[in-house]
Amino acid sequence: MTSKSNKNTQLVTSGRKKAYTHGVVNPVVQRASTIVFDSVAELKKAAKTCGDKTLFYGRRGTTTHFALQEAITELEGGEGCVLYPCGAAAISQTLLSFLKTGDHILMVDNVYEPTRDFCDKILAGLGISTTYYPPTIGAGIKDYIKANTKVLFLESPGSITMEIQDVPAMVKVANEHHIMTMLDNTYGNGLHYRPLEHGVDISIQAATKYIVGHSDVMMGVAVANKKYWLTLRENSYLLGQCTSADDAYLALRGLRTMAVRLNQHEKAAIEVATWLEQHELVDHIRHPAFATCPGHEFFKRDFDGSNGLFSIVMKAGEQAAIDAFLDSLHYFKMGFSWGGFESLVTANLTMKGLRSDTGWDLGPVIRLHIGLEDVDDLINDLSQALEVYKQHL
Numbered sequence: 001m002t003s004k005s006n007k008n009t010q011l012v013t014s015g016r017k018k019a020y021t022h023g024v025v026n027p028v029v030q031r032a033s034t035i036v037f038d039s040v041a042e043l044k045k046a047a048k049t050c051g052d053k054t055l056f057y058g059r060r061g062t063t064t065h066f067a068l069q070e071a072i073t074e075l076e077g078g079e080g081c082v083l084y085p086c087g088a089a090a091i092s093q094t095l096l097s098f099l100k101t102g103d104h105i106l107m108v109d110n111v112y113e114p115t116r117d118f119c120d121k122i123l124a125g126l127g128i129s130t131t132y133y134p135p136t137i138g139a140g141i142k143d144y145i146k147a148n149t150k151v152l153f154l155e156s157p158g159s160i161t162m163e164i165q166d167v168p169a170m171v172k173v174a175n176e177h178h179i180m181t182m183l184d185n186t187y188g189n190g191l192h193y194r195p196l197e198h199g200v201d202i203s204i205q206a207a208t209k210y211i212v213g214h215s216d217v218m219m220g221v222a223v224a225n226k227k228y229w230l231t232l233r234e235n236s237y238l239l240g241q242c243t244s245a246d247d248a249y250l251a252l253r254g255l256r257t258m259a260v261r262l263n264q265h266e267k268a269a270i271e272v273a274t275w276l277e278q279h280e281l282v283d284h285i286r287h288p289a290f291a292t293c294p295g296h297e298f299f300k301r302d303f304d305g306s307n308g309l310f311s312i313v314m315k316a317g318e319q320a321a322i323d324a325f326l327d328s329l330h331y332f333k334m335g336f337s338w339g340g341f342e343s344l345v346t347a348n349l350t351m352k353g354l355r356s357d358t359g360w361d362l363g364p365v366i367r368l369h370i371g372l373e374d375v376d377d378l379i380n381d382l383s384q385a386l387e388v389y390k391q392h393l
């Protein structure tokens, strides 16, 4: 069921048991806190499974959640999936499910900014230390390992600067040292990259992005292998993690069309990036499918595709040029998040606060998310805004 050619079929068919759908196409939206039992025997039976695909208590999920969890587990190829109220919760609660005071973690230096802040502000306060490592370190990660290193955390491609990691080489070192591995797979989405197939223990996604796909729901998911599944499930439950049935329904609806949306995002982003690459103001493109992106060879080796997200490194420019550029864009809206149907833009002049181990001495970075608009409209929009940028140089 996990071969590449079956992925589209899988996205359409997964999680559609009659017990969840009651005979229609989509799962019933089953909102619940209390589940009621007809007999002591029934209650005891439910308690035994603790709500793993059976009704027990609302926080353990209902059939709507089970349908989504099954579909995501199939997509990522793991033992089971926990749902969280957002991607940031999926990251923080997965880490908290396995760490204790005195532990040390290895965190990639281009990690999503709130993940960094969680380590520096919350884990540090709990007596859990973090070392940041360069995204291109590969097997060299072994020099960063300490006696108390518990978790190796990866994000590939990393946020904003998009470096792709040599995951198998790093997982090999981690395994040799009995260190568990987690990977933020929001970019890889399960369709284009499945970390567990490369030996990673837990794959985490901000489902808020491409799974939901319509910028209207926050959700996080974590899929674990057999070794870590029960601990992840139980500890996330104890940490109080749950989502609404309505959000689970919307996430599953988004998932059904993820493959066709991704195809269009991918095609359009490559067109826009190819145009930008030739632009006089652009130094280079940080798009995993482009040779100018560090770790491009690992992308070619390990991924099945790219999507709408990439960055441009500008040759030069100050804040005034960036601000004028952003203000003059029409279709690219300024905003965080990505993965919806709309085009978005963010910009960083110095990458200040976004990396600590590796510096940044290149030009300003503009990150684009290419939505489902017509490509020529997007290129015309960028073209006129880059003219405005130029006037401020």
Ligand SMILES: *Cc1c(COP(=O)(O)O)cnc(C)c1O
Pocket: 086, 087, 088, 089, 112, 155, 159, 184, 186, 187, 205, 206, 207, 208, 209, 218, 219, 220, 337, 338
């Ligand atoms: C957006 C994002 C998150 C956080 O997801 P939220 O649902 O916004 O909390 C985590 N990791 C990456 C790489 C992201 O882009």
